[in-house]
Amino acid sequence: MKRVLVLTGGGDCPGLNAVIRAIVKRASQEKDWEVIGSMQGFNGVLNEPQEIKVLDDKAVRGIHFQGGTILESTNKGGPFAWPVKNKDGSWGSVDRSDELIKKLQLLGVEAVINIGGDGSQRISQALFEKGMNIIGVPKTIDNDVANTDSTFGFQTAVQIATDAVDKLVTTAASHNRVIILEAMGRDAGWIAMNAAVAGGAEVCLIPEIPYDPEKVNKHIESRFHKDRGFVNIVIAEGAHAKGESQSSVKSDEVGYAHRKLTGAAARLREELKAAGCQHDIRETVLGHLQRGGVPIAYDRVLATQFGVKAFELVKEEKYGHMVSYRHPYITSVPLKSAISKPNLVTPDTALIKTARGVGISFGD
Numbered sequence: 212m213k214r215v216l217v218l219t220g221g222g223d224c225p226g227l228n229a230v231i232r233a234i235v236k237r238a239s240q241e242k243d244w245e246v247i248g249s250m251q252g253f254n255g256v257l258n259e260p261q262e263i264k265v266l267d268d269k270a271v272r273g274i275h276f277q278g279g280t281i282l283e284s285t286n287k288g289g290p291f292a293w294p295v296k297n298k299d300g301s302w303g304s305v306d307r308s309d310e311l312i313k314k315l316q317l318l319g320v321e322a323v324i325n326i327g328g329d330g331s332q333r334i335s336q337a338l339f340e341k342g343m344n345i346i347g348v349p350k351t352i353d354n355d356v357a358n359t360d361s362t363f364g365f366q367t368a369v370q371i372a373t374d375a376v377d378k379l380v381t382t383a384a385s386h387n388r389v390i391i392l393e394a395m396g397r398d399a400g401w402i403a404m405n406a407a408v409a410g411g412a413e414v415c416l417i418p419e420i421p422y423d424p425e426k427v428n429k430h431i432e433s434r435f436h437k438d439r440g441f442v443n444i445v446i447a448e449g450a451h452a453k454g455e456s457q458s459s460v461k462s463d464e465v466g467y468a469h470r471k472l473t474g475a476a477a478r479l480r481e482e483l484k485a486a487g488c489q490h491d492i493r494e495t496v497l498g499h500l501q502r503g504g505v506p507i508a509y510d511r512v513l514a515t516q517f518g519v520k521a522f523e524l525v526k527e528e529k530y531g532h533m534v535s536y537r538h539p540y541i542t543s544v545p546l547k548s549a550i551s552k553p554n555l556v557t558p559d560t561a562l563i564k565t566a567r568g569v570g571i572s573f574g575d
């Protein structure tokens with residue numbers, strides 16, 4: 212029996228379970244392959260005792276529409292930066308990648324499928340360079356992984372954000388208010404921009420286009436006649452005014468490499484007031500609601516396509532590649548090219564032109 216190990220790393224995302232299920236279902240059509248799963252990314256292999264489970268048809272039955280991941284996930288540490296406590300009580304990290312490779316050999320693992328975002332795929336590439344037979348599957352609600360048209364989970368997040376805009380529009384209109392919705396999107400404004408267009412927001416602020424609060428305020432005023440009118444703003448969590456940086460706090464979670472983005476909407480409220488906005492302003496932070504729950508049909512289909520393709524890449528021994536959607540094909544790209552740059556909104560992005568075409572202001 213040949214063994215393929217599957218894991219999910221980084222922030223969770225609707226559709227992860229559909230990928231796992233598709234890998235298992237496709238592998239079960241082969242007589243000589245067994246699928247095993249590592250809990251919490253590579254931690255399941257590195258932890259003592261190990262946390263590995265056999266994934267057969269029974270283990271994945273009916274999980275295609277379940278949110279989260281049956282393998283659990285982590286966005287802390289990893290094999291190259293495993294957190295360790297120093298003698299003085301502070302935290303440092305050690306590289307356990309060689310140990311990981313040995314442990315996988317002892318488990319009889321022929322190949323690894325790593326389902327995760329850009330951080331996870333950087334780990335995939337580094338392990339591939341150390342000789343591991345590894346395939347990447349791109350995952351992120353932010354849609355910021357390059358060299359794939361889309362990632363699963365993104366459309367579900369857009370739907371959740373759009374539902375929120377739809378609700379906020381009616382309350383903003385009833386109270387003649389400015390309502391700010393803070394959506395996820397660390398470096399990429401895809402969720403915010405799609406939700407703004409779908410929900411008919413008046414302003415959309417994204418990390419790629421630093422905004423001018425005066426210009427945002429001017430646009431707000433153009434939507435009010437005296438004190439009657441309303442404005443809905445969608446702001447990505449990573450958006451900031453010109454000359455400012457992202458609104459964030461340092462994380463005190465051990466092994467968490469990022470700063471925690473928080474406060475973009477609240478800061479915008481203050482900036483608008485400083486720019487002279489007299490209208491009532493309220494803000495709503497959508498947060499992890501965008502990451503949880505049932506994936507919409509589109510994401511289940513894409514996730515299933517990614518899972519089947521991932522196993523086929525293993526069969527072809529096309530290691531060092533990441534599954535990629537290039538309409539109308541499900542194909543693959545070298546991991547190296549996938550992690551070379553993020554997929555960000557650029558000035559020539561078609562949807563920016565559409566958004567401006569329907570009068571949405573980006574505050575620039």
Ligand code: F6P
Nearest residue numbers: 222286351352353395396397472
């Ligand atoms: O990368 C996806 C994402 O949802 C970002 O938009 C967000 O900043 C981050 O994850 C938050 O992750 P967590 O709170 O799980 O660490």
